[in-house]
Amino acid sequence: MASQPLPSGLEPAESLFAVPGLHCASCLAKIENGLVTTPGILSARVNMAARQVAVRHAPSLAPPDIQQAIQTLGFEAEPMAWDDGNVADREQRALIRALAVAGFAAMNIMLLSVSIWSGADGATRTMFHWLSALIALPTVAYAGQPFFRSAWAALRQRRTNMDVPISIGVLLTTAMSLYETITGGDHAWFDGAVMLLFFLLAGRALDAAMRGRARAGVAALLRQTAAGALVVNASGRSKWIAAGDLRPGMTMLVAAGERLAADGTVIEGESGLDVAFLTGESAPVPARAGDSVHAGALNVVAPLLVQVTASGPDTAIADIARLMEQAAQGKSRYVRMADQAARYYAPAVHLLAAVAFAGWLAAGAGVHQALLIAVAVLLITCPCALGLAVPAAQIVACGALMRRGVLVKDGSAMERLAEVNRAILDKTGTLTLGRPVPVDLSALGAEDRPVLLALARASRHPLSVALRQALEHEGVQPATLTGLHEVPGEGVFADHHGAPVSLGRPGKIVELCGMASAYRAGDRAVHLRFTDTLRPDARETVAALADLGLQPMIASGDRPEALEEIARATGVTTVGRLRPADKLALIERLKARGEKVLMVGDGLNDAPALAAGHASMAPASASDASQLTADMVFLGDRLAPVALAVRAARRTVRIVKQNFALAIGYNILAVPLAIAGKVTPLVAAIAMSTSSIIVVANALRLRNAAE
């Protein structure tokens, strides 16, 4: 980590930035070493896994200045709010700590147990049992908490879940073993109880790690609403104020290239706003005095003075987020496969143990012996495969998908995706790229390209960004220009070897035919047209979805005429002129017919449909609301990940079912032994670890699920 010494005794401030473009060691070095050369920045630390940069800087430096500094290094950056109270993160940490303790205890107790199994008896055995108890009791009390808490919560609501048999099994086994130890009995089951906790915690930790990684990936992609704004007070002085402290009535000065931190009304200035976060479409929307504007919009053309009308939780975007949450509640009622199995499994296991206990009592055995056998039954039937194999299969499959550019938000998404039998696709931004792409650059000479790239790089206007991406893709190196400056609303101007060059608004007539800009060098002018094109593999992917039996269908808000071309290209049914509520109704109608719909969309208008679909996917270029709502987010310009994810999900569910079959098969073999009273701690230890290893090994076959 590169760092600079503190200047004077000032207390340094810290800011966090999302930098999605980070991908290699040299990016990391470039940012960390490059940022400290900016005066006021003390140190920068990159987190590659989360694609974030934490910057320590002098308090005089505002987040936009640092954002600018990162951008001059060649990376897009968005300020993020510090997020201290991350509950999921803390939960994952607690699980890992419990796993470490259980692992430590399991190893040590096993060491002692091996000596008992190899023949230690008398005083030595009693001492080893006591030592085992000494290690096991605190371990069960600490590492068992996640299960006990969840089981207690379920029981209080008069339900049962996976954790109920686990908790009863572990507690009963530990109590029985303690009794055996005190009375100097032959067998103690501490090793079994602790090993069980270890395997189950491994499953939980895997599950949490998967969700955590996907969440970090999505968070890095999300363009956050601005962290704050420059507020102008009555005397004309301006001050940076954090978004949370903005109040209605304040006047924000929003420079070109900045995002709005609150809802408001424009009082001065005329500009264009990029509201891609709402619509997914990047053509700027004009804004002039009197217009109301929303937090999160990117001001692309000229500075605006905006009077704040609502901030923080009162903004329109916060409202939308709440609506999304409500719409998604239906989905949260989905019962995961493991829990579905647990509904039958838990009562069956308890019944079996009770029957074994009663049976042995009736056959004339003592309470003590009958109880020991019941404990053996509980221990041997403990759902290792359900607790470990399902998350193991899911994390392996999600890892495979992540390498192919699909971020999966939670495990149940895989199960739901495997069940879908209909696919509805949005048009703009989903089948198409949703951003302008230059139509034809062949009118440009070889000498124009470097100049044009240098001009395009100087602006954040969507058309400039599109040009920059297209030219950089061709491997063009930017020319060196002098006097580079951007005139808001007009374009970028500079001198190239003494001749004036510019990239800007085309003449009035050309402007009429859609998105266009003009490149001028001297008195030559080249008009550049832009259009939104189909994703390169849209046709193949739609065909692949049809092959998978999903009956793809295109639902769009566009005019039916605009859809004709796409319908012909992909050969599927298209429905046009749909409002968000119509899309929702379409999905509800299909749902009522018992169909399970996969919704793929990107705009805010798709967000309710995404929430209502049985499973949903959104491209990374989608609006924030859609990315938050969708179960999976796919990166890049290709649509193929959609079909890929469906195939991977189906394979995953197949493997999970195999694991269930393996687990049940193992129980069919082991339970009669347990009921017959033949299961010693040694047999239990061997049976438990073998079954766990087998299901994990089976899950590992999913490594190439997304090939």
Place this chain on the structure above:
Amino acid sequence: MTGLTLLIPIALLLGLLGLGAFFWALRSGQFEDTDGAAMRILIDEED
């Protein structure tokens, strides 16, 4: 038997030491950015 009274506490102590080291590493944020740590090794330090 006398050997055990010495060896078992030593074994447990060493195990606890390892557990303590893991907790310390977890607390000091060494697992925060596992991807970055792998890349940092490739950076040439100029100074």
